[in-house]
Each structure stands twice: as C-alpha cells, then as structure tokens.
Amino acid sequence: MRNIKLILEYDGTRYRGWQKQPHQDVRTVQGELDSALAKLLSEPVETIAAGRTDAGVHAYGQVVNFKTSSDMALSRISYSLNAILPDDIAVKSAEEVSAGFDARHDPLWREYHYYILNRSYRSVFLDRFVLHEGRSLDIGKIDEAVRRLQGRHDFTSFCTVPRGIASAVDNPVRKVLEASCRHASDIVWAGEPVEGLITVKIRAHAFLHNMVRIVVGTAVEVGLGRRNPEDFTRILEAGDRSQAGMTAPAKGLTLVKVQY
C-alpha cells in the first residue's frame, strides 16, 4: 500500500467541520474528500487529518494522509481531485511518504491564526474569514494576555468538553510554543495591508477542543478593558472553564500550517 500526503486549503463556511458524520446529508470536509478519493481510486479511502477543524473553521495548510493500493500518478491524483471536489476545497500538493507517516500523530506543531477586523466597517472581501469587532481593542494588552499561555500548562479553563462525554479530557496539558497578537500585515489586499486587521497567532504541539476560540473570546474581553492581561494566568490556574470568556465565532479561525 502507498501512503499519500496531501496539503489542503478549504473555506469552512459551508461545512460541519472536518470529521465525517454518520449521516450522509451532513456536509463535512472529510466526507467530501473521502468520497472524491473513493470515486477517483475505485476503492474505499479513509483520510487522517492533522487538525480536526470544527464547523466553520478554515484551513490554509491542512495536512492529511491516506493509504491506497492504486498506482495512479501523484500529479493526476491532485489534478483530478481538484476537478471532483467542490470549489471551496482545494488540494495544494500531493506527495508519497513513508508507510509510517501519520498526519494526526506526527506533527511537531500546528499553527492557527485567528483574524479580528477591528474597525467600524466590514470587509466585503474578508467577511467569511474574520470576526468583525467595531469597538476599539487594545492590541498590546491582548498580546500581553495571550503570551501568558506560552509554555506547558493545564488548559482545562480554555477547553470545551464535548457533549456526551461524561468526564473531563484525559490529559488537558498542552505546550504552547508561541502565542501573540499583532496589528498585522498578515493579509494584504490590493497592495495595502488591511486596515484594522489583528492576528492572534497560536502555535502548539496540539490543541484541546475549542482552545483557540476560547482564548480569543477571553482575549477580546482584555482588549475591551473588561479584564486584565494578568487574568490569563489566574484563569489557567483555576482549571475551570467558567473562569474564561466566551468562545469566539468559528469564522475567524484558520489552520495555517502543520510542521512535521
């Protein structure tokens, strides 16, 4: 069996997240991809992803792998997949990797960007990929707050326990390699940095469920002056979800890069 690694880009707006659902009528990215691969390779295929993104979350550099007995050329696989897949999912590259490569377990780190458009008027070009916040945010304070997450911590306070699971997460400790907030030129449009764009960047070995969105939801409260940056340390130590702020909307979140 060959082991194939794909890098994907998708606009998560119309999807109920990455993970395939038992009901055929629930649109998921994995559902679309697995059925496109099955059609192309004439065999059942099950892809494994680096990030099981939630409903509405986007990806710029999602990495997946799958096993196949097909000997189809890589260039034909990526070209044909792009022809079969819906317009809001694209295959950026395909390569053959060693049998042991596992997109989900092997990453050194994953990097997510959360985009906040902090200005009075929306962006018609970026609307689906940013949270629009008209009230003025203090970027320096947000940066000071999220930097407190760097290092190895118990992230119970910044995590949603999925419904139907009685107990807490097995191991809520994660190592955050970088957490920052910048008034960024991370997106440039028509040759100009986007006015008012703020990027919250978080790079970690792995993430808990809704972790980035709860961090951002809480950080926005810091940016509005309703909480202090120091609260982030206190919230971490409390180990209690109710101490953190609301979960920021999915649309602002993009899985940007996965490093192996």
Place this chain on the structure above:
Amino acid sequence: MRNIKLILEYDGTRYRGWQKQPHQDVRTVQGELDSALAKLLSEPVETIAAGRTDAGVHAYGQVVNFKTSSDMALSRISYSLNAILPDDIAVKSAEEVSAGFDARHDPLWREYHYYILNRSYRSVFLDRFVLHEGRSLDIGKIDEAVRRLQGRHDFTSFCTVPRGIASAVDNPVRKVLEASCRHASDIVWAGEPVEGLITVKIRAHAFLHNMVRIVVGTAVEVGLGRRNPEDFTRILEAGDRSQAGMTAPAKGLTLVKVQY
C-alpha cells in the same frame, strides 16, 4: 444642499454592475446604495460614481458623491448605511466636499487591478476575485505587451461598443498613465504572498467599455505564447476590435483606487 463623498468597497459577484436599472428586480450596487440612502435620509437620492463597474466587477476604492438636504452627521451616515446595506457592499468613509465636486468627472486617474491566479490549483479564499489560469503564463511578455499601451492612444481595438448603440464611441482616445504586469505580492494571505498570483495594473484618466478586460484577454494570449508583445502596437494601430483577443471574465477585475 450638502455634497457628500463616500468611498465604497464591494464584491460585485451578485450584482449586475454599478448602474441602476429600470427594472427593480435587477440587483445593482447603485440601486442598493440609492435606496439605502433614501431610506436613511428620507428623501430621494441619486449617487454619481467614479467608475460604472460592469456586472461581476469588484471595487476596493469606488468613489461616489450625492447631494442631500439632510443635516445628519457623517459618522451616522456611514454607520447607518453599513447597517442597511447588504453584506457585500461596505462604506469605508464619508466626508463633506465642496458643492462642485463630481465623482465622475473630476478624477485625475482611476486604477484597476486584474488578478490572474496562474497555478494548477484554485484558491478557495480568492476564487471570486481572480481568473484561474492553469497553463503557465510568461509574465515578462505580458508586461512587455501591456506597457505598449502607455501614453495617449486610440483604444477602439480594446473597447466594446454597447449593444443598441449604432455608431462607435464618440472619442476613443484615452491616456494610459501606467500599464504593467507583475508576479505580485499584491495579495498576501496568512502571512505569505499568494503563490502564482499575477497582477495586471492599469492606471488611466478614464477607460472605455470593457477596456481592461479586453487588454487582459489579449495579454493572456501573449502570456501563452500565441501572440507577441509587438502585436499590442499593431492592434492599437488597427483600430478594430476584432484584432484584439477575447474579453477576460469580470470576476478578476477590481477598481482599486480613484485619485482626485
């Protein structure tokens, strides 16, 4: 009467262009804007635009003006308009200008960018704003071709005479201040220049109907090696639309800036 200048951004995908149509059920940007203004100011309003963009063409810096007897504060006008207007139209700024200011007649120049995504796979983020061309284009040759348009020329060959108008355009002479093609960092996404993005930039005092799109359609043929850059001079001199190439799709075109 006050004279108010607005700068607008819109995603032209869902619109039959700028100009209001007699039929109420034809969606146009001016139709949406004029009716939002009439609702807000409780009087009929007719806006005048710098660029009467065609169906599917976008704007990043469209400039319009209108006269009103209302004394509503500018900040309230822009805020309320953004609340009334559909999500794919946004007001970026509002200012009061002298009575004589005319958005359509006063520009020193208008700048359009045409975006071509020259790579094998589409961009799910930019799909609505670029022409996707999978075959490899020679950017240097396109640049050489379009630079031949700089200066004052008769652009009859690069112009569509609107249907229902018997004669040719009154005056087909236009002065192009800049025409270039670059492998550009004009759009950056997630901190990285978009792979394969090509920007054709044209700045002129004024444009003829479909001028940029016919220039780009013809330039793509140069990029594919089907025509030579020198052909652009010959086509200009011919004064014959049939000598130029096809009209490139509207979706790749954005009115970026208008200078007064």
